[in-house]
Amino acid sequence: MSPLLSQEVPLSWYLLLSAALFSLGVVGFLIKRNLITVFMSIELMLNGVNLSFVTFAHQWHAVKGQIFVFFVMMVAAAEAAVGLAIIIAVFRARATLAVDRIDRMKL
C-alpha cells in the first residue's frame, strides 16, 4: 500500500474532495444560466467521479479503475467537441445562451 495514500493522506479526504467537486458541478449545473458555464459544470462532475475512480483504483491496486478514467476522459473530450458545436448552433439560432430562454423542449 502506498505510503502517500494510506499514511499521510487518509482515503476519506480523497473521497470528500471528489464529492465536493461533484456537488459543485451539480450546483453549478442547476443554478448557472449561461450554457457554457453549465457545460463546464458537467466537466467538473465528470472529474469528481474520475478522482474517486483513481482513488479506489489505487486503494485496491486494481488497474481497471484507471483504465475507466481514460474512457471517461475520452468520452468527455468527444462530448466537449459535440457540445460546443451544439452551443454554437444554438447561439446562432437564438442569439442567446441563457438556458431559461431555450425552453422549446415541451409540449
Added chain:
Amino acid sequence: MNGHLYLWLIPLLPFAGFLINGILGCGLPKWLITTIALLAPLAAFLVVLNAAATIYVYILPPCVPCGPPDWGSIHLPYTETCPLPWISAGLLHIDFSFVLDQLSLVMLLVVTGVGFLIHVYSVGYMGGDKGYARYFSYLNLFLFFMTVLVLAGNALVMFIGWEGVGLASYLLIGFWFQKKSAADAGKKAFIVNRIGDLGFLIGMFLLVANFGTLTFSEIGARLNANPAWQGGVLTIIALCLMLGAAGKSAQLPLYIWLPDAMEGPTPVSALIHAATMVTAGVYMVARTHVLFDHSAFALGVVATVGAATAIFAATIALVQNDIKRVLAYSTISQLGYMFLGCGVAAYSAAIFHLMTHAFFKALLFLAAGSVIHAIGGEQDLRKMGGLRKKLPVTFAVTTIGVLAIAGIWPFAGFFSKDAILYAAFLQGTNGKILWFVGLLTALLTAFYMFRLWYMTFMGESRGENVHPHESPWSMRGPLVILALLSVCGGWIGMERFGRFLAPSVGVLPTEAGSTRLEIILSIVAVLVAIEGWLIADKFYRRNPAKPAQYAAALTGTYNLLANKYFVDEFYGAVVVKPLLAVSKYVLEWVVDFGILGGAAWLLGGIATFTGAILQRWQSGNLRSYAAWLAAGAAAVLLFLLVPWATVLANLPAIHLGMAGH
C-alpha cells in the same frame, strides 16, 4: 410385410385430400379436383379392405390356412399408437392410439365404402356448383374425422373425431351459406350438438376421476374384473355418455337439428346425416358398452329413449311433404331402433342395423337426390308423381330401398330390424312393451315410406317440370351398388354377424329364445310391414281423396303432426327466448356495457387524469429536469446508504429518550 395394417393411413389420406383441395382447390382444373377428391376415400377404403382381408385370412380362428403365419404381431384388437407421448399429466397418460377390432372394422368398411360411393355420386350431383372444390374438401375432411372417431382407442381421440365430424357437418349443412335458412340450420346443428358434447365431456371427466384412464380396453378390463361393481357412478357416466350420443345421433330430446340439416346438399344428407355421422352415437354406446352393461338403469334409459324416439319421429314422418324431411325423420326413427337395440344389450344387432341402415338410407337419400336433380330442385312430394317411367333406374333402386327400410324379407332391413325386435322381445315385460312400440314403428315406417314411393313415382305428374331426365352415370352407379347392398347386406345373417362382433361387444342376449319364436316374430313383423304398405296403397293409389278426408276429420292430430308436435316452438319459448333475453339484458347491457365497459372507461379516465397532472413536469426547462434528476439520484443514494434497519430499530429508543427529557 412386417405385420402392419397402416391404420394411420386411413384418416391421413382424406386429410391430404382436404388440404390439397382446400388450399389449392380454387386454382386447380376440375378433373384434378375430382381425381384427388375421389382417390382419397378410395385409397382409404383400399387400406381398410387390406386390413379386413388380412384379418379374414390370418386372424379369424377357423381360417388359418397353413401353419402359424408371420403376422404374429397382429391380434384383434390391434393397436397402433403414435410413438410420441401425447398427453402426460401426473398419473394420467393418454396416447394418440388407433385400435382396430371387429367393431371398428365393420364401421370403417361402412364409412369408407359408403363414403366413397357418395363421393362418386357427388361428382355428378355437385358438378355445376361454384363451390365444387370447397365441397369436396369438406367431404374429405369429414371422412378424416369420422375415421379418427371410429379408430379411436380412447375416449379423447374419439372426442377429437366427434367434434371434427360436428364441424364438417356444420360446414356442409351451411354449404350454401348465402341462403339464410341453410346458415341457420348449420348453427342449430352445431349448438344443439354442443349440449350433447357437454354430456360426453362430463362423462370423460368422470372416467378419468374414477378409472384414471380413458382407454376403452383398460376401462373394460377393470370393469370385467369387478362384476359386482354396478350402478352408482357408472350410471352417471353412462347417462352422460348417452346424452352425448343423443346429441350426435339425434335422439329425444336433442333430435331437432337433424330435420333442419336437410338444408345441406343431398349427398351430404346421405353421407353425414343418414349413413355415418349420426350413427356415431350408436357406435360410441357400443364402444363403451361395458359401462352400460354395469348399469341396468342406464340401459333402460337407452332403450326407452330409443323406442320413444323411434315412434315419435315415425309419427311426424307420416305427414311431412318434403321428400328429404320424410327421410330425415325416418333416419331419426331408425336411429331410435339402434338405441333400442343397444338398450336391450343387443349391441351387435344395433351395429347390424347401423350397417344395413347405412346402405338403404344412403340409397334412399341418393335416390331422392336423383329425383330432386331430375325435376330441377323440387323437394315437395305434392309436386312430384308419375316419375316411374321417366326415371326407371331411380325408381327401381328406390323401390329396393323402400322395401329394405320397411323390413320386407329378404331385403337387408328385415334381418337387422328383426334382430333388434327379437332381442327386445326376450327382455321380460318391459321388453314386450319395447317390442310392441318397435312393431308399431315398423308399421308406420312401412306406411310413410310407401307413401313417399307412391307420391313420387306413381299416379300422374303434379309438377310444372314436364321434362325430367335421368341422372348421369356417376350418380346412377353408386345408386345401383347401394341397391345391391340393400338387397344382400342382410344375408350374412344376425347369427354369424353377432358371432363375428362378439369379441368386441359381447354376445347377443338371446339365450331365452328359440328358433321357432324368432320365426313367428319375423312373420309378424313382415305382416305388419305389408299391412303398412296396404294402407299406403289404399290411401295414395286406390283412394287418393282419403288422406285429405282423414286430415279434415282429425284436424287436431294432423296439425300436431304436421307441426312436428310444436317441439321447435316449445324449445324456442322455453330455451331460446329466455337465453336471448338473458344475453341481451344481462350479458350485453349489464356485463358488457356496465361492468366491462365501465372498467375500461374507469381505467382510461385514471390514465387521462394522471397524465394531465404529470404533464406539468415537462416544463421544457433544462434545469428543472436536471434538478429532478439530481433529486432522484439523491433519493436513491439516501435509500441505499442509510442503514434503515438500524434507524428503525432505534426509533422507539430515540422517542423514549426524547420523552424522558
